[in-house]
Amino acid sequence: MKRVIITGPTGTIGIALIQKLISENIEVTAVCHVGSQRISRIPLSPLVKIVECSLSELGTLPSLLNGQYEVFYHFGWDGTFGNSRNNMHGQNLNVKYTLDAVEVASLLGCHTFIGAGSQAEYGRFEGKLSAQTPTNPENGYGIAKLCAGQMSRILCSQKNIKHIWTRILSVYGPFDGDKTMVMSTIGKLLNHERPEFTKGEQQWDYLFSEDVALAMYLLGEKGISGKIYCIGGGTVSPLSKYIETIKDNIDKNAELGLGDVPYGEKQVMYLCADITDLQEDVGFSPQFTFEEGIRKTIDWYKQNM
The missing domain is CATH 3.90.25.10 (UDP-galactose 4-epimerase, domain 1)
Incomplete structure (x- = not known):
């Protein structure tokens, strides 16, 4: 990896990933909401370019950027807390934004698309969560994440882009x-x-944000197309x-x-x-x-x- 794009870069995972990518001398384009008050969080570095573009306007990104990219990390999502999780129209738009992100990734020459799914895709389950665990989401947020992962996988296949979907458990950190x-x-x-x-x-199962960033970096380098990876500590x-x-x-x-x-x-x-697949496939x-x-x-x- 030499050049990547990240949507939703100002949360705990996005910031930790940017810091990790800088340490690996990788160029990052951070796509932020227009007028976001959290842009100041993004680390200052010659390797980091900030572009203001709302999720609803992702289709304009190719006209704002130059050159080719390799990996597209899609973390951007509207409505992650409280009652917004069951705003069905809003959650449905997130599925569209995910597909828009795949289209943009293709236009920018990306060979890999990595999406941020959630434990909410499973609903309640007594046991370790893996790609093989049955999904039974109980709110609009989980349903939309599940749909976004499935539909973006098909679209990536049509675009000849490697598709990796993550299901992130409980993360904490700066x-x-x-x-x-x-x-x-x-x-x-x-x-x-x-x-x-x-x-x-x-x-x-809690995982520190810097460990999540490590997992995301390794998936960008070595992740296997078509697979779903649960991201957590494993204990x-x-x-x-x-x-x-x-x-x-x-x-x-x-x-x-x-x-x-x-x-x-x-x-x-x-x-x-x-986290068996993470350990075996990418050494996490x-x-x-x-x-x-x-x-x-x-x-x-x-x-x-």
Whole structure:
């Protein structure tokens, strides 16, 4: 890889991937929403070019760019939190934007298209998640991600582009949204507030953003066309243990409201990625323990939030 494009580059995964690609001396074109307030997050480097282009206008990208590219990372997606996940018309547009991204990738000479899917494509499942696990999404977001992956695979085949779809589990790290469990807990503990949780009995798989970036980089280099890769750490711990680790790295004496919040009707109680294909196909293995990653995340939060 020498030149890549990334849509949705200002989230925790996008920023970590840009940093990884810079370290590998790879040119990056970061495609951001017009007027995005998060553009300032993107690392400054001679290797990075920022282009403002909304998802609805992706078809204009070829006229804004010069030269050929090799890999197209499509992370851009509207409506990832709260009620927007069940905005059916909005989620349906995301499928169109994904197909638009494939068309643009073809016009720019890309040989590989990598899409960011989600654990939400599976719904609730008690067991390790792999490409072979049955999919049963329970919200519009998961349905749209599943459809986007399937339809973009067919379109890539028609365009003779290598297609790789990822299903990303729970990620944490710098630049993550402040409403996630990890970031909201860090914020409340630093503000000397008492965060509230369920009992935290859920068995969960968390992966640090820099490890996700490593996986994405390796997939761009060695991923196998047509495959679906689950991205996670491959191991689980009780959610309460992660929460205790966050607390111990901020204030060992802080009070936690474990058990204050009842479980939701559709609460997922087990979430873990089977990363066998990632290990065998591209040589991926996580480089950070949760404690190492959370220390870096807390340090970033203190400096930036």
